[in-house]
Amino acid sequence: MTCNACVVSKLQYEIRVEGDRNFLIYPEVVRHMERNGELVRAEGDTLVVREAGMKDFLDFCHDHMEADSVYFRLDGEKWRGLTQAEEILDSQWIDEVIRKELVTCHAQPILDAEGGIYAYEMLARFYREDGSMIYPGEIFGAARKRDRLYALDRICRMAAVRAATFTDKKVFINFIPTSIYSPEFCLKSTTMLADRLGVNPDRLVFEVVETENVEDTDHLKRILAFYKEKGFRYALDDVGEGYSTLELLSDLQPHYMKLDMKYVQGVAQDPQKQRTATAFLAEAKRLGSVPLAEGIEAEEDFSWLMQKGYQLFQGYFFGKPAPIGNLGGQC
Numbered sequence: 001m002t003c004n005a006c007v008v009s010k011l012q013y014e015i016r017v018e019g020d021r022n023f024l025i026y027p028e029v030v031r032h033m034e035r036n037g038e039l040v041r042a043e044g045d046t047l048v049v050r051e052a053g054m055k056d057f058l059d060f061c062h063d064h065m066e067a068d069s070v071y072f073r074l075d076g077e078k079w080r081g082l083t084q085a086e087e088i089l090d091s092q093w094i095d096e097v098i099r100k101e102l103v104t105c106h107a108q109p110i111l112d113a114e115g116g117i118y119a120y121e122m123l124a125r126f127y128r129e130d131g132s133m134i135y136p137g138e139i140f141g142a143a144r145k146r147d148r149l150y151a152l153d154r155i156c157r158m159a160a161v162r163a164a165t166f167t168d169k170k171v172f173i174n175f176i177p178t179s180i181y182s183p184e185f186c187l188k189s190t191t192m193l194a195d196r197l198g199v200n201p202d203r204l205v206f207e208v209v210e211t212e213n214v215e216d217t218d219h220l221k222r223i224l225a226f227y228k229e230k231g232f233r234y235a236l237d238d239v240g241e242g243y244s245t246l247e248l249l250s251d252l253q254p255h256y257m258k259l260d261m262k263y264v265q266g267v268a269q270d271p272q273k274q275r276t277a278t279a280f281l282a283e284a285k286r287l288g289s290v291p292l293a294e295g296i297e298a299e300e301d302f303s304w305l306m307q308k309g310y311q312l313f314q315g316y317f318f319g320k321p322a323p324i325g326n327l328g329g330q331c
Contacts, residue, residue: 011051011074011146012040013085019069029057055089058082074147084145091142097134098151102127105163106321110172110292110314113306119170119205121314122160123321153179157190164199166324172205172235172256177219183226191230201231205256209237217248224252235292239280249287257284261295261315268300281309 017026023045030047033039038053049057061067061082071079074088097103104127107120126134143152153176160173180187194201206227208220224234235256236249249257259280267273277293284291293305296315305313 011088012048013051013054013072013074014046014048014076015057016046016071016073016079017065017069018045018071019066022065022069025065029060032060033057051089051092054085058086058089077147088145091145093128094139094142094146094148094152097126097128097139098148098155100129101155101159102129103155103159104323105159106323107163107167108314108321109319110170110312111318113311113313117169118312119172120167121172121174121207121321122163123174124156124159125321149176149179154189158193161190161193161199161204162197163324164194164203165197168203170203170205170233172207174207174209174237176209177223178216180219180223183223187223187226191232202233205233205235207235207237207256207258208254217251221252224254237294249283249289253287254289256292256312257287257289258292258294258314259310264293264295264301264305264315265297266301268298268304274304277305278308285309 017023026045030039030042033047033049033053034042036053036056038050038056040048040050042048061070067082070082072082072085073079104125105122106125107122109117110119110121112118124136126136126139128134139152140149143149157173157175160171164171191201194204206224208224227234233255234252235258236252236254237258238260239249239257257280259277263273263276263280267277281291283289290312291310292312292314293302293310294314296302296305296313296317298317302313302315302317
């Protein structure tokens with residue numbers, strides 16, 4: 001199984017032209033691309049060009065063609081306007097980040113009710129070759145534009161598994177379900193790495209991010225079934241009070257449930273948040289899941305949640321994400 005998302009190779013753009021003016025100049029475009037060695041093939045009103053020639057084509061198109069009647073697509077996807085092609089070209093830098101695996105992990109502690117460290121959540125941090133940091137929002141946005149979400153998610157998972165060797169605690173590892181095409185293919189490298197490094201599968205908790213946005217629940221079930229079969233644990237992140245999420249909980253039977261921080265912060269003083277937190281706790285107990293409150297920043301919220309029966313806690317109140325080497329004796 002190969003695709004642009006799984007293999008970081010040079011992209012090829014399929015271009016389609018419409019309109020009399022564009023058809024008139026189209027043969028010259030094909031010949032130009034052929035002379036420059038950027039043409040892959042031309043058939044009828046469409047041509048496929050290598051990415052190296054796409055920027056040149058865009059400049060020519062804006063000067064001499066009706067750009068609004070020219071469309072492109074990648075890997076057989078839907079046709080899009082040329083503005084999006086420019087955005088994809090501007091995001092080329094992410095290929096280098098993925099290819100060279102310019103990612104490291106910071107760890108944030110997860111505490112139990114006695115104040116001991118139960119686990120760490122591994123959070124990816126990205127950087128350029130000059131050492132400057134790249135914000136997660138920037139890099140994941142670029143990955144979506146260039147169809148590199150799987151490749152990016154993969155290097156993050158692999159880095160987190162390697163980071164698990166620095167501690168004997170459980171490790172929570174984020175993953176994006178929509179980035180995974182087939183668990184049997186896409187997650188094989190993760191499970192093989194854990195085995196090679198001698199990391200007990202029971203210590204790895206794969207955390208579904210953006211739980212509220214899951215649409216293909218059958219696909220998510222396949223992924224989690226694969227993890228469970230291999231001996232790993234899994235958690236649902238940002239669980240709230242929506243009907244779709246509660247229905248999803250019953251279907252997935254997660255080992256851990258993380259209460260969305262928007263219901264955690266200020267819960268000690270907010271009756272509505274208290275109702276949500278209480279209902280969440282009851283649902284976790286019904287399913288046999290471990291309830292975890294994330295985003296705790298105030299002692300009064302921590303005290304309220306602990307008194308109600310929450311078992312695990314995470315947030316700046318206990319510690320911010322820190323480089324693995326800075327954890328010291330906590331590991």
